[in-house]
Amino acid sequence: MNSNNVILSAKDVVVEFDVRDRVLTAIRNVSIDMIEGEVLALVGESGSGKSVLTRAFTGMLETNGRVASGSITYRGRELTDVTSDKEWESIRGSKIATIFQDPMTSLNPIVTIGKQIVEVIVKHQGKTKEEAKEMAVDYMEKVGIPEASKRFNEYPFQYSGGMRQRIVIAIALACRPDILICDEPTTALDVTIQAQIIDLLKSLQKEYHFTTIFITHDLGVVAAIADKVAVMYAGEVIEYGTVEEIFYDPRHPYTWSLLSSLPQLADESGSLFSIPGTPPSLYTPLKGDAFALRSDYAMKIDFEEHPPAFSVSDTHWAKTWLLHPDAPVVDKPEAIQDLHEKIKQKMLAQK
Structure with missing residues (x-):
């Protein structure tokens, strides 16, 4: 990767909120680079930290929130040093603009x-x-x-x-703007209008060449618009790769679960896969893999040690002990094997 193409860079970012005399850690050591001209999708369940992370990029955290540690740079300028609204005015909107959900x-x-x-x-x-x-x-x-x-x-x-x-x-x-943050801009719209807005954003991005961060929980939208995908869970990026790598070669069990929940994979009765359990509390330090309690693939080490980022390719990594050389070989769920072909067949059947 040519560092000259990095327009926005987050390194080991931690975001905390003071809530009723307790500290909630909403973002946990996130590191990610935005490449100029690319579309990055942030995906994950509600509460995974997608919107909080991007609000830290524009100084729009609530008054009880703060970037506790880490670095956020825009074209080399350290944004964590920006404290006043007057300083943010030179960045917010003119450099980094946001489209909100409602x-x-x-x-x-x-x-x-x-x-x-x-x-x-x-x-x-x-x-x-x-x-x-x-x-x-x-x-x-x-x-x-x-x-x-x-x-x-x-x-x-x-x-x-x-x-x-x-x-x-x-x-x-x-x-x-240089960077356009789209915070679930199609969630409140019906399916037909959603498709129109997605097509509009794609055409405008092509015309104006702005860098885009697209926040969504809808992986179908991701397939239509993104170049790269960052999967977030419990305030952390747990898998990152090109859109093709995330869809057709996912490695983290949480990403498997998200893909298994695609509406296109509903069975004949219309039933959809749902991820069991609930995300962990972010008021206390997390031990091991945060997804372990909800995963059918968790090993003993997942409850004891936090997994590092294991490289899959030059553009793809995932934080899961399943990628350790000594881990047992595990196949991804049958529902998402040959995903492209299954979605294609489902679409043909609906015609």
């Missing part, structure tokens, strides 16, 4: 759509209001708003959920 919480309900886009263009691109208005209409058209000039003066409540999400994307684009 567009209604991102849009001001009493300000027109057009004015909200214009304000961003004036602030981040230094344009006059007249120039910004013309650009705002252009951004609205780019994200697929029909009759954009006529809808410029409408309010968010006059837009559907899918259209509001398109406006949130337009506002993010108007910031002209």
Whole structure:
């Protein structure tokens, strides 16, 4: 890997929150590099730390949270040294922008759509209001708003959920960011609109060449948009690789479980695989592999020692003792063997 292509780098990041006189460790020693122009998907169950990690990148942790240790650098600048909102203003939005899950919480309900886009263009691109208005209409058209000039003066409540999400994307684009964080931007939308938003993000990423972090629990979305995938569990990245490696050569039992839960793998009755048990408490230090208690593949060592990152290839690693040279040979679950062929056959059967 050419380090010159790394735009954002996290090294041994620990994020803690003070909750009722106790300390909750939400992110545990995460190290990850964002390569310029790539799409990285962060996947995992709710509460695995995906959103908290990216909020640390933009200084948007809640007031009871902090980066307790580790380093986060953007183009060589140490972001953990940035403390004031004024300093963050030069980074948040203009350098690293975020699209959130619910567009209604991102849009001001009493300000027109057009004015909200214009304000961003004036602030981040230094344009006059007249120039910004013309650009705002252009951004609205780019994200697929029909009759954009006529809808410029409408309010968010006059837009559907899918259209509001398109406006949130337009506002993010108007910031002209280097990095775009998409925090489950399709979760609140129906399946058809989800597909449209995914296609829109793909086309915009290709046109504007921004680096993307896509947060999701939907591995079907990952297959459609990502270059690289980081699988998170209990505040830690437990497997990392290209999208092909994660889908067709996964190595961690947790990744196996996530893939086994794909809707495309439901049986004839519509029943889906579900991961037994619940994630561990993050109030106390974790011993061994955090997934061990929920895994059918756990060995004695999984309850005693934390697994290191074992290399599978130059682009793929996983934190599981199953990759140790002395570990027994274990096949991944039958449900995800020949995954590509099974999904293909399921799709053909539905036609």
